[in-house]
Amino acid sequence: MEILIRENDKQKFQKLDKVIARYNVEAGMLIRILQEAQNIFGYLPADVQSYIAKELKLPISTINGVVSFYSLFSQEPRGKYVIGICMGTACYVKGSQEILNAIKEELAIDVGETSVDKMFTLKATRCIGACGLAPVITINENVHGRLSPADIPSILYQYTKESRQTGLRN
Ligand code: FES
Numbered sequence: 001m002e003i004l005i006r007e008n009d010k011q012k013f014q015k016l017d018k019v020i021a022r023y024n025v026e027a028g029m030l031i032r033i034l035q036e037a038q039n040i041f042g043y044l045p046a047d048v049q050s051y052i053a054k055e056l057k058l059p060i061s062t063i064n065g066v067v068s069f070y071s072l073f074s075q076e077p078r079g080k081y082v083i084g085i086c087m088g089t090a091c092y093v094k095g096s097q098e099i100l101n102a103i104k105e106e107l108a109i110d111v112g113e114t115s116v117d118k119m120f121t122l123k124a125t126r127c128i129g130a131c132g133l134a135p136v137i138t139i140n141e142n143v144h145g146r147l148s149p150a151d152i153p154s155i156l157y158q159y160t161k162e163s164r165q166t167g168l169r170n
Pocket residue numbers: 086087088089090091092126127128129130131132134136
C-alpha cells in the first residue's frame with residue numbers, strides 16, 4: 001500500500017525511521033515503537049500505523065489491534081494534557097458530576113473532545129484506585145483529589161501557564 005507523506009510530516013517520519021531502526025532488532029518491541037511514534041506525532045493516525053506495518057513487515061491488522069487494545073494509544077489528535085475524570089462509585093458519590101460540569105464549562109468541551117487550543121482532552125474513566133481522595137481527576141500522570149468545582153479553573157490555569165513557560169524555554 002502506497003503511503004502519502006505530507007511535506008510537513010517528513011521530519012516526523014524520519015524520526016520514526018530512527019525509532020524503528022533502534023527497536024526493530026528486538027522482537028516484541030512493537031509497543032515501544034508505537035509509544036515513541038505517538039510521542040512524535042501526538043497520536044497514531046492510519047498513515048502512521050500503515051507506515052510502521054510496512055517497515056516491520058507486519059499486517060496492518062496486527063498494528064491496529066495493539067493500538068485499539070491499549071488505552072494509552074490514541075487514534076485521534078489529543079490535547080497536550082489529557083484530563084481523566086473518575087466516574088467510579090466513590091467519586092460519583094462525592095460529586096464527580098459537578099467536577100465534570102465545571103471542567104466542561106471551563107473548557108467549553110464535552111467528554112471525548114479536545115479544546116480548540118489543543119491544550120486539553122477530556123475523558124471519563126473508571127475507578128483509578130484513589131477512592132480515598134474522591135472526587136479525583138488525573139491530568140496526564142498527575143492526580144488531583146478532594147476537589148470541589150471551584151478548584152477547577154485554577155488547576156487548569158496552572159497547566160496552561162506551565163505549557164506557555166515550557167514553550168518559551170524551547
Ligand atoms: S472511584 Fe474514583 S478513584 Fe475510585
